[in-house]
Amino acid sequence: AQSVTQPDIHITVSEGASLELRCNYSYGATPYLFWYVQSPGQGLQLLLKYFSGDTLVQGIKGFEAEFKRSQSSFNLRKPSVHWSDAAEYFCAVATSLGNEKLTFGTGTRLTIIP
Amino acid sequence: NAGVTQTPKFQVLKTGQSMTLQCAQDMNHEYMSWYRQDPGMGLRLIHYSVGAGITDQGEVPNGYNVSRSTTEDFPLRLLSAAPSQTSVYFCASSRQGAFSPLHFGNGTRLTVT
Numbered sequence: 352a353q354s355v356t357q358p359d360i361h362i363t364v365s366e367g368a369s370l371e372l373r374c375n376y377s378y379g380a381t382p383y384l385f386w387y388v389q390s391p392g393q394g395l396q397l398l399l400k401y402f403s404g405d406t407l408v409q410g411i412k413g414f415e416a417e418f419k420r421s422q423s424s425f426n427l428r429k430p431s432v433h434w435s436d437a438a439e440y441f442c443a444v445a446t447s448l449g450n451e452k453l454t455f456g457t458g459t460r461l462t463i464i465p
Numbered sequence: 466n467a468g469v470t471q472t473p474k475f476q477v478l479k480t481g482q483s484m485t486l487q488c489a490q491d492m493n494h495e496y497m498s499w500y501r502q503d504p505g506m507g508l509r510l511i512h513y514s515v516g517a518g519i520t521d522q523g524e525v526p527n528g529y530n531v532s533r534s535t536t537e538d539f540p541l542r543l544l545s546a547a548p549s550q551t552s553v554y555f556c557a558s559s560r561q562g563a564f565s566p567l568h569f570g571n572g573t574r575l576t577v578t
Binding site for chain 2: 360396445
């Protein structure tokens with residue numbers, strides 16, 4: 352069964368600083384990987400996804416993520432964070448057709464300080 | 466666009482009571498799912514449906530029932546509420562299953578006393 356690990360429960364960064372949120376997955380074949388963001392009191396919104404091809408994927412709100420098969424990682428990055436990026440971020444993995452289940456990590460809460 | 470609508474937003478139940486959490490989507494999505502979100506545990510899949518008349522269990526299905534009589538609606542039933550079911554519940558839908566971007570409702574916060 353697939354699994355996702357987000358090792359950082361809470362990260363604090365200064366506004367304007369760069370950001371990297373870590374995500375590691377466990378699955379034997381090529382996974383389908385996602386990053387979702389949850390603002391306080393809201394549902395989740397898709398930031399970006401990786402299915403195949405270019406390992407660096409661009410998403411909304413200036414986010415990008417890089418798939419590294421050798422490290423089983425799919426880390427989320429942003430070169431310069433804004434106060435509005437404060438939220439909880441979830442990495443998720445889906446596997447082969449026939450398994451219609453999206454498995455989420457436990458999330459990383461991002462705090463932005465002025 | 467309404468998207469995914471969940472009702473109610475808040476609910477308090479006593480142990481043993483039953484209730485139904487409603488979820489409706491107006492995007493003609495085939496895939497719908499229910500998740501629960503608990504602190505430190507992320508989102509865990511309860512049940513999902515790949516189309517009307519088809520449902521299947523997720524990671525934590527015990528204590529919950531679902532049905533999918535129409536494409537639009539996917540209600541979640543708690544038959545006999547327990548304090549362990551205190552959580553925030555999210556309904557999500559997508560065009561073609563877990564690989565398509567999920568559209569989430571705003572959640573139902575349930576407290577069981």
